[in-house]
């Protein structure tokens with residue numbers, strides 16, 4: 001089912017108008033092709049207008065759009081059915097909020113890993129809303145080490161409202177699991193590309209986010225906390241999420257301007273959900289381009305550059 | 319540390335072996351209600367002599383505890399927050415920083431020092447919870463990074479004492495990336511073959527736990543310290559019931575396999591000395 005965000009209302013109305021016009025034309029056999037053409041053009045114009053003026057909070061809404069593609073949709077499209085999903089951290093269990101495995105992209109084998117959200121109510125529970133437990137981070141690390149062993153590049157897809165803050169997650173060392181990944185990912189000898197495709201919330205996102213190239217989709221967000229939680233803590237009320245979204249400078253443009261990511265991937269007009277095929281193809285091209293560039297570097301140089309990049313992040317006065 | 323005025327020294331050169339506390343101040347243990355003079359409390363390294371409650375202390379006190387004769391050279395004391403995002407919530411972050419600096423006489427939530435501990439040169443980074451909840455922003459990350467560089471250059475072991483509520487929200491993405499930055503620097507320290515001891519104190523949570531605090535060659539905690547990724551309030555909300563007794567306390571974290579040792583504050587200096595002797599000779 002197609003869902004619309006509050007600010008997408010004009011698009012929704014035009015789409016409904018378009019459907020009605022089509023119905024009329026089928027029933028009455030009247031030629032309405034011009035009217036249809038006009039409405040389609042109008043939909044495009046309105047979409048462009050809305051989507052070129054999104055506020056940070058609206059970006060956050062788009063990043064959580066119910067129709068937005070999730071990690072496995074990207075992986076399946078990009079690897080054209082060759083993806084072999086692997087399971088388990090070999091210690092505790094298989095975390096359904098974190099997926100990963102090898103797949104072929106245009107004849108090259110690549111390790112693909114990411115947080116996975118559920119596509120319906122039942123699956124959202126099954127995927128724990130994309131909130132991984134420690135075993136998810138440890139599964140991701142196991143697969144990254146495997147990719148390193150066979151000299152295959154790694155691509156991670158980041159899409160999480162945060163690492164799961166549960167009792168068992170604490171017992172099994174959520175903090176240690178994320179910390180270990182930050183440390184180990186710094187030293188991986190193969191190219192690592194990280195793409196924030198939706199929500200990049202806090203340490204839970206960063207736990208698979210240490211890469212030679214860290215990219216964000218245009219309408220994704222990446223920060224230390226969600227706007228809602230930031231509002232609750234700093235304003236002591238849920239009501240300031242819009243202000244918090246602006247203050248956090250969490251959009252792809254802001255993150256790039258602050259040199260905290262390496263690039264922004266444009267989304268189709270109307271967001272990733274408006275044209276998935278185009279989105280998948282853009283992401284695939286970007287991955288191939290980055291793999292080619294990064295593969296040309298010696299592993300030691302790549303690791304050095306990765307460590308230097310993250311070591312230089314931050315702004316201080318003296 | 320409301321009960322005594324922090325003695326501001328800049329580059330410290332203390333020669334007494336006893337921390338001088340202004341007279342006439344009292345301390346009441348929140349656990350067993352025992353009353354001590356502040357001087358007596360300082361003499362027991364801010365640990366209650368009857369119930370062993372470890373009071374929260376700051377970098378000044380930890381440096382006094384670890385360094386020989388309390389003597390050390392402070393490093394990178396000039397670094398302060400730049401407010402890179404011009405962040406405003408209910409007040410301006412810049413004003414919050416200024417007010418906190420004035421109130422605490424601290425530059426930010428971490429201080430770094432170099433000196434000797436039982437005659438071995440060590441580099442110590444120590445967090446101050448009084449400074450915006452010991453939160454990690456760019457200054458904490460940069461001081462940590464520079465301290466690691468200093469340790470590598472001088473072939474010194476590195477100790478970090480954590481006491482933090484996590485990342486500093488007012489630096490948003492910059493704060494988040496300090497987790498990556500500090501972890502990146504620890505790979506360099508490891509490559510240099512130098513020991514890194516992480517001391518986790520009450521409380522150590524959030525992004526600090528999920529980065530450098532959990533990455534020690536030795537992870538050592540003070541007794542009963544709260545240590546976790548998500549804070550207990552958040553975990554309680556998530557599971558919708560009361561948390562078990564002792565949840566996320568140092569003893570619990572050790573039982574689950576994430577700490578090597580729990581060491582009383584009175585024994586930390588000798589324990590660290592033994593560890594370095596075993597690692598480095």
Ligand SMILES: [Zn+2]
Pocket residue numbers: 347348349350351352366367368369370371
């Ligand atoms: Zn007591």
